[in-house]
Amino acid sequence: MSEVLLEMKGVSVKFGGLTALSDIDYSITSRSLACIIGPNGAGKSTFLNVLTGTLRPSIGSVAFRGRDIGGLALHRISRLGIARKFQIPSVFPSLSVAENMDVARWGAAREPDETDVLEMVGLSARRDVKAADLSHGEKQWLEIGMAIAASPKLLLLDEPTAGMTSQETQATAALLHRLKRHTAIIAVEHDISFVRALDTDTLVLHQGRLFRRGPFSEIEADEAVRDVYLGRR
Numbered sequence: 001m002s003e004v005l006l007e008m009k010g011v012s013v014k015f016g017g018l019t020a021l022s023d024i025d026y027s028i029t030s031r032s033l034a035c036i037i038g039p040n041g042a043g044k045s046t047f048l049n050v051l052t053g054t055l056r057p058s059i060g061s062v063a064f065r066g067r068d069i070g071g072l073a074l075h076r077i078s079r080l081g082i083a084r085k086f087q088i089p090s091v092f093p094s095l096s097v098a099e100n101m102d103v104a105r106w107g108a109a110r111e112p113d114e115t116d117v118l119e120m121v122g123l124s125a126r127r128d129v130k131a132a133d134l135s136h137g138e139k140q141w142l143e144i145g146m147a148i149a150a151s152p153k154l155l156l157l158d159e160p161t162a163g164m165t166s167q168e169t170q171a172t173a174a175l176l177h178r179l180k181r182h183t184a185i186i187a188v189e190h191d192i193s194f195v196r197a198l199d200t201d202t203l204v205l206h207q208g209r210l211f212r213r214g215p216f217s218e219i220e221a222d223e224a225v226r227d228v229y230l231g232r233r
């Protein structure tokens with residue numbers, strides 16, 4: 001039943017003489033959960049930037065739901081159903097959790113039930129709390145909830161657990177597994193304890209190349225991956 005949602009073919013991104021992404025072939029299906037790891041400068045953020053339309057591939061094609069999005073503007077891509085959450089939470093501090101959700105739902109193509117979304121992100125009991133009074137982790141979850149309010153088909157997360165306690169990090173892994181019933185997710189992450197807890201389809205980027213892809217258990221046991229990344233951390 002799983003259809004291809006995103007398909008990248010031979011994607012390269014060059015900045016002058018520097019190749020930030022090199023000949024990437026990659027695809028994911030709907031409602032899948034994938035993680036991208038790799039050393040600093042490996043091309044992880046560039047990878048996400050190509051998917052949101054922030055950057056155009058220098059070579060290659062990106063198809064989303066069967067449509068070439070390689071040259072589309074950001075807002076067009078966003079309308080097609082790709083949402084991104086950045087590293088720094090940008091919720092409205094003086095509004096409550098529920099009010100922040102109202103803002104996010106405003107103008108959303110198909111409004112999901114706010115109660116369902118807050119349930120998914122584990123904030124039902126906190127709906128009347130001001131966003132300013134949430135913990136750092138809770139703010140991140142609220143922002144994930146706000147991204148989900150637009151009912152994206154693909155949610156991109158850049159280091160979703162940055163600054164979280166280890167308990168919040170573990171809770172975030174469980175949260176993403178709940179969310180993937182509604183949307184595909186690609187998370188870029190440095191925190192290996194989180195990647196281990198996610199225990200999912202993992203892509204290793206190294207010097208702009210797709211170095212390995214597989215279940216995290218295989219990636220973690222891979223000697224070559226340890227040499228270029230995991231072993232050094």
Ligand SMILES: Nc1ncnc2c1ncn2[C@@H]1O[C@H](COP(=O)(O)OP(=O)(O)OP(=O)(O)O)[C@@H](O)[C@H]1O
Pocket residue numbers: 015018019020038039040041042043044045046047
């Ligand atoms: N706008 C840009 N102009 C020039 N070079 C860039 C630009 N963006 C990224 N790069 C370079 O491309 C390479 C890949 O960068 P990218 O930010 O994708 O790496 P990353 O894997 O996200 O690293 P980090 O783990 O540090 O976030 C790096 O060498 C970086 O310096």
Ligand SMILES: [Mg+2]
Pocket residue numbers: 044045046
């Ligand atoms: Mg980056």
